[in-house]
Amino acid sequence: MSVNFKELIISHPCFSVGAKSNKGRVHLPVSPGCNIHCKFCDRKLNNIDQRPGVASAIISPEEAVDVVRKAVALCQDITVAGVAGPGDTLATPYALQTFRLIKKAFPNIIKCMSTNGLLLPDYADEIIEIGIDSLTVTVNAVNPEIQAQICDGITYHGKRYEGKKAAEVLIQNQLAGIKTVAAAGITIKVNTVLIPEINAHHVPIAAKTVSEMGAEIYNIIPLIPQHKLAWCSAPGCDSISKIRQATEQYIKVFRHCQRCRADAAGIPGGIDVSKQLYIHPVRVENTFSHG
């Protein structure tokens, strides 16, 4: 049985709705590939960039178990083992394989998974059967016209789709997947990358829609302009705050996102033990792709 939302608010650093949590997470970079093409995404293997979509290396599911063992020994406040890339967790089988191994080795650790949701309807049953405790789905728009400006295209069941058609398939699958997984009692967080020139006005509508599908909490992540959206601006504190307020009428809002790397370990915004987990030291530079 999955850990419920009330417990996650206390024990999961990314589900705290009030004050910043003092709990930690270890990310396991087991998912190399992706099946969609977000225009702001710049996936990399390095030990410099401090943002999602970046890890120093890809590790195997078996290596991931060792990483969790080391991480919890280094930081007793780590309560969550998460997979957040650097690609999509459902585009390759490694994330679900990892969670099966982690469940056996660490039955009490919270299993957290982040996905773009394209393959969520295909894998919902497996996610429920494994007992993932918290699922994050990145939904940047629920209107295909807007989504088509954020994502170039998708590869779905062996076929390439572009523009509005790609956006329609992606949105449909995200919403259907959220509904199925939420109905099984798994807590869903939705991440939205806030892009002032494209989706700023649309965020509360997206929040309302995913809330109706069963999502419990919402995380608005400011864009770091890069890649094909380098022409967009980084949202300022004032506008982020206003949009969070407008969104809160529909769903609880998480405000402490640290835009973590795919191999982050420790307490978000606090103790960082990632340097001690890998052979290559992790240096940091502030850029960003997704959540």
Ligand code: CLF
């Ligand atoms: Fe990792 Fe994401 Fe799970 Fe948290 S991060 S998979 S939900 S354990 Fe958290 Fe980091 Fe923000 Fe993500 S602070 S980027 S929201």
Ligand code: SF4
């Ligand atoms: Fe894939 Fe995530 Fe990058 Fe989008 S941001 S292309 S979902 S890895």
